Amino acid sequence: MSDEFDVVVIGAGPAGENVAGRAVRGGLSVAVVEENLAGGECSYWACVPSKALLRPVDLTAEVGRVPGLTPGPIDVAAVLARRDEAVSNFDDGKQVEWIEGLPAEFARGRGRLRGPKVVEVTAPDGSVRSLRARHAVVLATGSRPLVPPVPGLAEASPWTSHEATAARAVPRRLAVLGGGVVACEMAQALHGLGARETTLLVRGDSLLGRMEPFAGELVAASLAESGVEVRTGAQVTRVERPVPGGPVTVHLAEGAPVEADELLVATGRRAATGDLGLDTVGLSVTGPVEVDDSMRATGVDGGWLYAVGDVNGRNLLTHMGKYQGRVCGDVIAARARGERDDLPGLRDVADGQGAPQVVFTDPQVCAVGRSEAAARAEGFDVRVVEYDLGAVSGAYLLGEGYRGRAKAVVDERRRVLLGVTFAGPGVAEMLHSATVAVTAEVTLDRLWHAVPSFPTVSEVWLRLLEQYGL
Ligand SMILES: Cc1cc2nc3c(=O)[nH]c(=O)nc-3n(C[C@H](O)[C@H](O)[C@H](O)COP(=O)(O)OP(=O)(O)OC[C@H]3O[C@@H](n4cnc5c(N)ncnc54)[C@H](O)[C@@H]3O)c2cc1C
Numbered sequence: 055m056s057d058e059f060d061v062v063v064i065g066a067g068p069a070g071e072n073v074a075g076r077a078v079r080g081g082l083s084v085a086v087v088e089e090n091l092a093g094g095e096c097s098y099w100a101c102v103p104s105k106a107l108l109r110p111v112d113l114t115a116e117v118g119r120v121p122g123l124t125p126g127p128i129d130v131a132a133v134l135a136r137r138d139e140a141v142s143n144f145d146d147g148k149q150v151e152w153i154e155g156l157p158a159e160f161a162r163g164r165g166r167l168r169g170p171k172v173v174e175v176t177a178p179d180g181s182v183r184s185l186r187a188r189h190a191v192v193l194a195t196g197s198r199p200l201v202p203p204v205p206g207l208a209e210a211s212p213w214t215s216h217e218a219t220a221a222r223a224v225p226r227r228l229a230v231l232g233g234g235v236v237a238c239e240m241a242q243a244l245h246g247l248g249a250r251e252t253t254l255l256v257r258g259d260s261l262l263g264r265m266e267p268f269a270g271e272l273v274a275a276s277l278a279e280s281g282v283e284v285r286t287g288a289q290v291t292r293v294e295r296p297v298p299g300g301p302v303t304v305h306l307a308e309g310a311p312v313e314a315d316e317l318l319v320a321t322g323r324r325a326a327t328g329d330l331g332l333d334t335v336g337l338s339v340t341g342p343v344e345v346d347d348s349m350r351a352t353g354v355d356g357g358w359l360y361a362v363g364d365v366n367g368r369n370l371l372t373h374m375g376k377y378q379g380r381v382c383g384d385v386i387a388a389r390a391r392g393e394r395d396d397l398p399g400l401r402d403v404a405d406g407q408g409a410p411q412v413v414f415t416d417p418q419v420c421a422v423g424r425s426e427a428a429a430r431a432e433g434f435d436v437r438v439v440e441y442d443l444g445a446v447s448g449a450y451l452l453g454e455g456y457r458g459r460a461k462a463v464v465d466e467r468r469r470v471l472l473g474v475t476f477a478g479p480g481v482a483e484m485l486h487s488a489t490v491a492v493t494a495e496v497t498l499d500r501l502w503h504a505v506p507s508f509p510t511v512s513e514v515w516l517r518l519l520e521q522y523g524l
């Protein structure tokens with residue numbers, strides 16, 4: 055078994071797997087090092103289980119809007135069983151098979167840099183193997199949940215998304231700290247699956263702070279209507295859990311403390327750069343690993359170190375990590391062959407213009423490109439158009455009380471879209487139309503000829519253009 059490869063990838067999450075796939079396709083030999091399960095957070099403790107838990111809750115809300123249909127009670131045991139199936143019962147056999155079939159070497163263990171182009175792998179049995187990279191080492195180690203330094207919080211052993219998505223039972227009383235995507239999605243999922251007393255503790259005054267304000271307002275209203283208590287301006291001062299596994303009390307700067315059976319902390323994530331041996335290659339990193347648009351880490355002599363996915367902090371999203379992985383694998387292969395490394399496909403363009411993202415709540419929220427605030431901050435000549443999604447004929451036919459909103463941010467100088475946001479039931483599948491329009495910089499005058507079908511919610515495209523004046 056050779057210990058020298060063209061490329062060594064540390065981390066077999068979606069980003070690392072894509073680097074491996076593209077580098078092998080480019081004719082290179084690759085080793086992939088993974089300390090836990092091949093497939094990464096996304097497959098077992100993030101995207102996949104959270105969406106498996108949300109789907110029945112989402113569908114129940116959807117059915118409830120259609121006159122003549124009555125949603126039945128959710129069979130929680132069946133939902134958890136389906137979640138387990140979706141995460142392959144935490145067995146990564148198929149993923150390892152895929153990596154080995156590329157073909158690439160799969161090395162189970164913790165990877166750590168030991169100087170330029172050398173990765174030391176400590177296997178679960180404690181044995182150590184040294185892998186040498188001829189061309190590149192790629193960090194694809196993802197991110198870890200961030201638990202803020204609130205007195206008593208860490209000692210209370212709260213859930214993070216890791217435990218919440220893998221829950222074996224749903225607590226009756228749940229407190230959720232945070233107001234971002236994980237907090238909204240998991241509060242809704244667990245409330246719908248039986249956490250009858252769910253309290254969302256939001257530090258600021260709105261949910262989903264990075265998106266257009268109406269998105270967070272619609273999600274907050276929906277959560278409140280379903281019975282979730284949304285407390286904005288909540289400053290947690292102290293947490294108590296005298297008996298491990300027993301009730302937890304969350305003290306706030308103002309108002310009554312919240313008592314719950316479980317506390318979920320969803321206050322963001324930090325890049326997984328700890329104990330990676332970055333100091334052995336001259337990098338001192340406290341946050342994410344900074345990279346250029348070819349995914350190459352900045353400040354490393356010889357330019358052999360790359361970083362893709364959550365660990366580079368560009369956009370903490372699976373599809374963006376996979377995209378970066380494709381760019382990275384291809385650019386490494388081009389450089390290894392001594393070919394041009396600046397062709398259009400060999401640079402990350404999408405991250406800088408606003409990554410597409412779907413929040414799988416009810417209503418769903420999806421956005422691509424720049425929000426109005428971001429576009430203005432960047433100095434664009436901005437004009438915005440908005441439309442009530444519930445006023446589109448197709449929305450009326452989907453159910454009673456369909457509520458939603460659409461917003462387009464236009465660059466007036468070029469008459470192209472800088473960003474689009476939709477919030478409403480079932481809008482997730484509409485996002486890619488916006489992603490194509492924003493990425494391809496289609497002019498509004500040309501978009502006018504992209505005729506949406508009747509009676510679909512997509513007719514909002516027509517309404518937005520009419521609002522604009524076409
Ligand atoms: C609850 C939740 C829901 C989410 N839902 C979505 C969603 O719906 N859509 C979406 O696009 N994104 C979603 N995300 C974000 C998404 O999970 C991440 O962006 C994605 O997993 C990042 O992929 P990655 O490959 O960079 O890292 P990861 O998936 O974290 O994989 C990194 C891998 O590296 C391994 N590793 C780390 N250090 C070492 C080491 N030193 N040696 C060996 N192996 C190592 C880890 O074990 C892990 O397997 C969600 C996140 C959370 C928390």
Ligand SMILES: NC(=O)c1ccc[n+]([C@@H]2O[C@H](COP(=O)([O-])OP(=O)(O)OC[C@H]3O[C@@H](n4cnc5c(N)ncnc54)[C@H](O)[C@@H]3O)[C@@H](O)[C@H]2O)c1
Binds near residue numbers: 233236256414
């Ligand atoms: N559907 C999806 O695409 C999806 C789903 C889940 C997660 N993700 C990704 O995972 C990443 C992590 O999600 P997240 O929700 O944990 O992070 P986030 O950054 O989206 O939200 C963090 C929230 O925690 C709050 N917060 C931070 N520090 C706090 C403190 N000390 N006290 C109280 N509140 C505090 C912030 O105000 C914010 O509301 C996101 O970047 C997201 O892109 C994506």
